[in-house]
Amino acid sequence: xxxxxxxxxxxxxxxxxxxxxxxxxxxxxxxxxxxxxxxxxxxxxxxxxxxxxxxxxxxxxxxxxxxxxxxxxxxxxxxxxxxxxxxxxxxxxxxxxxxxxxxxxxxxxxxxxxxxxxxxxxxxxxxxxxxxxxxxxxxxxxxxxxxxxxxxxxxxxxxxxxxxxxxxxxxxxxxxxxxxxxxxxxxxxxxxxxxxxxxxxxxxxxxxxxxxxxxxxxxxxxxxxxxxxxxxxxxxxxxxxxxxx
Amino acid sequence: xxxxxxxxxxxxxxxxxxxxxxxxxxxxxxxxxxxxxxxxxxxxxxxxxxxxxxxxxxxxxxxxxxxxxxxxxxxxxxxxxxxxxxxxxxxxxxxxxxxxxxxxxxxxxxxxxxxxxxxxxxxxxxxxxxxxxxxxxxxxxxxxxxxxxxxxxxxxxxxxxxxxxxxxxxxxxxxxxxxxxxxxxxxxxxxxxxxxxxxxxxxxxxxxxxxxxxxxxxxxxxxxxxxxxxxxxxxxxxxxxxxxx
DNA sequence: CAGTGGTCTAGACCACTGG
DNA sequence: CAGTGGTCTAGACCACTGG
Numbered sequence: 001x002x003x004x005x006x007x008x009x010x011x012x013x014x015x016x017x018x019x020x021x022x023x024x025x026x027x028x029x030x031x032x033x034x035x036x037x038x039x040x041x042x043x044x045x046x047x048x049x050x051x052x053x054x055x056x057x058x059x060x061x062x063x064x065x066x067x068x069x070x071x072x073x074x075x076x077x078x079x080x081x082x083x084x085x086x087x088x089x090x091x092x093x094x095x096x097x098x099x100x101x102x103x104x105x106x107x108x109x110x111x112x113x114x115x116x117x118x119x120x121x122x123x124x125x126x127x128x129x130x131x132x133x134x135x136x137x138x139x140x141x142x143x144x145x146x147x148x149x150x151x152x153x154x155x156x157x158x159x160x161x162x163x164x165x166x167x168x169x170x171x172x173x174x175x176x177x178x179x180x181x182x183x184x185x186x187x188x189x190x191x192x193x194x195x196x197x198x199x200x201x202x203x204x205x206x207x208x209x210x211x212x213x214x215x216x217x218x219x220x221x222x223x224x225x226x227x228x229x230x231x232x233x234x235x236x237x238x239x240x241x242x243x244x245x
Numbered sequence: 246x247x248x249x250x251x252x253x254x255x256x257x258x259x260x261x262x263x264x265x266x267x268x269x270x271x272x273x274x275x276x277x278x279x280x281x282x283x284x285x286x287x288x289x290x291x292x293x294x295x296x297x298x299x300x301x302x303x304x305x306x307x308x309x310x311x312x313x314x315x316x317x318x319x320x321x322x323x324x325x326x327x328x329x330x331x332x333x334x335x336x337x338x339x340x341x342x343x344x345x346x347x348x349x350x351x352x353x354x355x356x357x358x359x360x361x362x363x364x365x366x367x368x369x370x371x372x373x374x375x376x377x378x379x380x381x382x383x384x385x386x387x388x389x390x391x392x393x394x395x396x397x398x399x400x401x402x403x404x405x406x407x408x409x410x411x412x413x414x415x416x417x418x419x420x421x422x423x424x425x426x427x428x429x430x431x432x433x434x435x436x437x438x439x440x441x442x443x444x445x446x447x448x449x450x451x452x453x454x455x456x457x458x459x460x461x462x463x464x465x466x467x468x469x470x471x472x473x474x475x476x477x478x479x480x481x482x483x484x485x486x487x488x489x490x
Numbered sequence: 491c492a493g494t495g496g497t498c499t500a501g502a503c504c505a506c507t508g509g
Numbered sequence: 510c511a512g513t514g515g516t517c518t519a520g521a522c523c524a525c526t527g528g
Binding site: 019022063066067068187188189190191192193194196197207208209210211212213232233234235237238239240 | 264308311312313432433434435436437438439441442452453454455456457458477478479480482483484485
């Protein structure tokens with residue numbers, strides 16, 4: 001980092017300077033030198049230490065934040081992030097129970113609870129005509145006050161007419177539905193996505209953060225009960241399964 | 246975007262300018278105006294259209310690229326990305342067969358095939374003493390020449406002594422292991438991660454891109470055969486399961 | 491208040507692609 | 510060659526946090 005390099009140029013064959021700074025920070029964390037919650041040097045400090053502009057130091061910190069390695073807070077500083085909890089995959093468990101089983105406190109935020117009309121996707125999933133009335137809820141579930149699941153759910157009003165009258169702060173949709181329309185079948189799809197703006201805001205993470213997105217269609221003996229989209233911040237959740245053959 | 250705004254300032258209460266540009270691009274894509282493979286305006290064009298500096302236009306394009314919405318190529322331009330394929334979850338299927346089942350061409354790149362010593366994590370997973378000799382392979386699997394899985398695998402040399410002598414361009418590790426040490430049990434963990442630099446390079450995606458990471462420990466009657474880490478680009482892969490109760 | 495991160499500018503040089 | 514995206518600078522103003 002000592003030789004003079006002209007603007008916008010990188011030494012041939014070497015990595016970009018922001019990448020060198022990222023590597024340095026990762027190395028400190030992996031060696032244990034910088035533990036979780038350790039406050040890493042500020043943008044200005046790194047810019048000085050590595051003889052780069054603040055924008056370049058900033059890029060290193062921003063990318064590591066996007067990658068879940070660091071956490072930034074305006075006015076406070078940048079800190080080393082910490083590891084993750086875990087959930088179940090082959091069962092359809094109630095998130096509140098999962099959290100309680102970990103000995104953590106559970107809470108939620110109800111963002112929407114309304115009747116709406118079925119989009120093409122929702123109508124196909126629930127086996128209803130397009131434009132039919134469906135119930136729609138959006139709830140954020142919190143583990144020790146930290147958002148851990150964004151739940152968007154469409155429910156068949158014929159099978160669960162009382163859905164909108166429930167108090168979901170007391171019992172989650174999963175808990176309620178399991179009681180009134182026992183589960184006989186579930187289709188699940190799992191994928192990784194970058195959070196969009198809506199999800200990012202709800203989960204208090206940056207747009208683009210890697211998230212586990214689970215689509216789940218649940219059926220009871222009477223038909224398809226609901227269609228849910230569950231989004232978990234990648235660094236705050238895992239799914240596990242033990243298979244036997 | 247017409248009023249003069251001083252440097253570094255945003256109109257109070259409004260979103261940042263890069264966010265406005267992102268929203269505009271998303272709107273074009275969602276309305277169908279810009280289909281997959283459509284070439285979006287260049288950084289300079291957007292900078293001119295929105296009266297911002299190129300760095301600000303660039304930020305909008307970069308973030309959308311990180312989020313899997315766009316694909317960028319130096320010298321060519323920036324293009325609208327397209328939707329995704331899908332795989333299976335409850336079985337342990339051979340990726341080459343999955344790809345063939347979709348009617349696509351399969352190929353792979355063998356990055357490593359070596360003997361090494363077991364780290365703490367690997368020794369625990371395989372039930373060996375720390376520092377024991379283990380076989381290690383790193384292979385990238387391609388679907389129609391597009392990287393779709395980064396497979397890093399540690400194998401127990403006692404149970405599969407011929408592992409390093411195999412030609413994995415002809416039969417994948419999964420295929421070979423299934424033949425010589427039939428599967429009796431598998432532990433699977435699924436999570437979302439942002440790609441690190443190694444994985445990003447191997448999968449030809451940007452560091453930080455959302456990926457599905459699957460940890461899988463496979464056992465046969467004789468013991469734990471191998472411990473694998475499978476990383477899929479989030480926008481190129483899905484896992485599905487149908488559960489019955 | 492000084493220090494932090496967040497947004498933004500107007501330039502620069504570079505590697506890479508197609509024609 | 511002109512046009513594209515990739516890296517980088519040296520400044521600016523801002524909102525926010527703690528003391």
